[in-house]
Amino acid sequence: MGYNFVETENKWQKFWAKNKTFKAAIDHSKPKYYVLDMFPYPSGSGLHVGHPLGYIASDIYARYKRLKGFNVLHPMGFDAYGLPAEQYAIQTGTHPSVTTQKNIVRYRKQLDKIGFSFDWDREVSTSDPFYYKWTQWTFLQLFRSWYNNKTNKAEPVTGLISEFEKNGNQNIDAFCSFGDEIFTASDWITMPEKQQQEVLINYRMAYLSETMVNWCPALGTVLANDEVKDGYSERGGHPVEKKMMKQWFLRITAYSQRLLDGLEKLDWPESLKEMQRNWIGRSEGAAVFFKTDATGDTLEVFTTRPDTLFGATFMVLAPEHELLEKITTSGHQKEVLDYVSWAKNRSERDRIADVKNITGVFTGAYSINPVNDQKIPIWVADYVLAGYGTGAIMAVPGHDSRDFAFARHFNLPILQVVTREDEVPEDPKHWDDSFDAKDGKMINSGFINGLEVKDAIMAITKKLEEEGKGFGSINYRLRDAIFSRQRYWGEPFPIYYKNGMPYPMSESDLPLELPEVDKYLPTESGEPPLARAKNWKTKDGYSIETNTMPGFAGSSGYYLRYMDPTNDKAYFSKEANEYWRNVDLYIGGDEHSVGHLIYSRFWNKFLYDIGLACEGEPFRKLINQGKIQGRSSFVYRIKGTNKFVSYNLRNSYETARQHVDINLVDNDVLDIQAFRNWQPDLADAEFILEEGKYVCGWEIEKMSKSKHNVQNPDELIKQYGADTLRLYEMFLGPLEYHKPWDTKGIEGVFRFIKKLWKLYHDNQNRFYVSDDDPDEKELKVIHRTIKRVEEDINRFSFNTVVSTLMICVNDLAELKCHKRSVLETLAVLVSSYAPHIAEELWQLLGHNESITYATFPVYNEQYLKEDSIKYPVSFNGKVRFTLELPADMTISDIEKIVLADKQTQKRLQGKEPRKVIIVPKRIINIVV
């Protein structure tokens, strides 16, 4: 019989591995192209058809670029640290590295079967000490760096120290978690070492700080917000409490503006860039100082609307605000304390669900509005967030809807200070809502009366600055990244403690390998698992940090390591970095839109600052591949029986819908015998059929084991081959779309592969090509195909390439074309999509080299010329008939012929056309 895909695919996969066909090496004679996939976490359940979608697309593009003469870097590796392996270790005692290694081997096998052109010599694995040495190394550089606002980059702390020794910190403008304490050189020099370290840690790019975390005592660990449901852990359902804890942070906020600006030049989906912009959350406004009436403290607020300062009728502090306790008057102490403890104990969920519920308490204190010396009351309310801005606001109820609601609820004064064009100001008492829009003129606002909002903002900011009562300010929502986890399975920190202060270990001590522990659980006293390790101390006996790094540590710089993965002297060589530079095409899921993609950009910018990375952005073009959804099948059990009713009859009964394994269903018809064998309790199941069949219902859902709708690639490859799988995954639709998996459609692509094979063979399946020159029709078919394939690949429209290739094969089959030159071209066009069959055909055509490094054909416009055009003739825009005319006919000749045509005459019925529009080579439209 025809094409033997099993044998052929095996043969070429072996060939590629043996000959290292896809090995990439620096070659200055060729332009480079770096194609990267987001590397996978090797989970225990292996790959399903959704996982390789992006890898197939990137592989096609990588292979295409090789054909176009590029030196392509296309590596793959494993994001090998992760919770599931640790969880499994806790349950079974199996070391996570054992589990992870096993899963990696399985993944590798599955990936190899799909025929990817990865350079496996560059494989990295984040949990491999040879790799994580550089993750730890980068952390050390972060620890030893500070952010200089004057040069707008990260610099070595050593430079900072010598400046302290000379001039103290008065000339330093740093991005730091330090107040405005000024010290002199002699202050610095006389400081005890411990105190110096306490000062320095506030400047470091990697620093320790207290923060409120979700602490789960039962699990002995800190949980992310999404791991907490209703105040209980999602896993295990243990109670979770808020707790202050020391954590490592990375000073990503120093890069807020650069991370924002960098987006402009990136070829990323607009929606993704927008998500990052929102995440960074830049807002322009002003910081304004309010002095408290009684205690004289300064309360700093951030506002985007300094123009409305005259309309500020009260202030609100977050329950966590540090001055709250101090300013609260004795008469209000109890009330405020009660409110604060209530607010602090509210779970995340309560706060979100309770949006409509307005709460707050008066502190008894007053502050002075800096522009008009008005005394305004200070309240505490949890609608003001501690983590945003300064945790305090000036409330302008006339022009902010939340302040408005609050003022209404507590009967606080509302003052209008902005008025719309043509509006007669009326007492805000009668308003239904505040007027938040940023257009209009100022009223009731002293020296800025009559100004437009925009001008008023500038004027008042200037005045505040002159009088030292505030300054123009930009605020970001982005927060520093918490970088420590109380887990076992992660990179250890190369940090030890002396006198309670953290010190960096030396580079020569790296990698600091994960120690063995007796159990993968926290200690009885709630310390992280690493505290169980014996002798977790430096040579000098100092204890080593017991936290480990989070998942994003290892994935933040892996694309750089791929450039030079075997280097044991450096993260990567300058030569490799300057050749490969950054990723030209990055493909992965949109679940990493704000996490991985923002941390990576930060990591890269830091390495750029310290002179390591030569590009400011890691990923030039990015595509989010869509998810492949499952298509679940359902049967309908009549309640309380073991009887199942077919889909269209189900409404006559009380039924319960249940998932059925998609392997038992063909074209929505249930295989009743297989169903009975599926589970023991179904052995005696009865059925109510329609037209002799049991028809199943279906729905598009997430692909998951529990829904019995998982499609495994291995089975499909066994049945149809990898080439067919690759083509079909692309044929499913645009790469970016979410689309349901439908196994039925794969048959069409399988037929295409068989038809392709037949073009190169006679009826007896003997290889057959002729050396005759192709005729005009054959040339037209193949050149049209070259053109379309190239255009579509260049706009990453992988699905339309498949249909173009199908059309080409159909056309050539109809022409009974066996001409060598045409078929050689076709093999190259097909090779990036279906590499195995293409290699085989290429070899049959007499080539000894792999088709990988063939040359992508160039189409010749001359063969595409049409002698005549079939013009659609429309009347008032509706097409009525077509008319075949010579391609080079002039407009006036076309008009004459069209108007003389019998069918036109019939349509016009003797009337004169109002207008005749002729678009050469496109359309004729007659307006009647």
Place this chain on the structure above:
RNA sequence: GCGGAUGUGGCGGAAUUGGUAGACGCGCUAGACUUAGGAUCUAGUGCCGCAAGGCGUGGGGGUUCGAGUCCCUUCAUCCGCACCA
């Protein structure tokens, strides 16, 4: 609530700058060859209609000789953020 995306046959989707809507494939219908087929081949297949013809890209409106494509408006679904000062 804010931000983003998507709506085209029974299904996945095509239509690159406004120019024959539904390419390609699945499914379906009929037929051929077969002992048989879930193999292969041929023809058909947007909807309504016997036909002539009419209607069709979520709905409504507009610009245009001509709109899936441009503008306004509205609805639905999905995703992200969610008291952000």
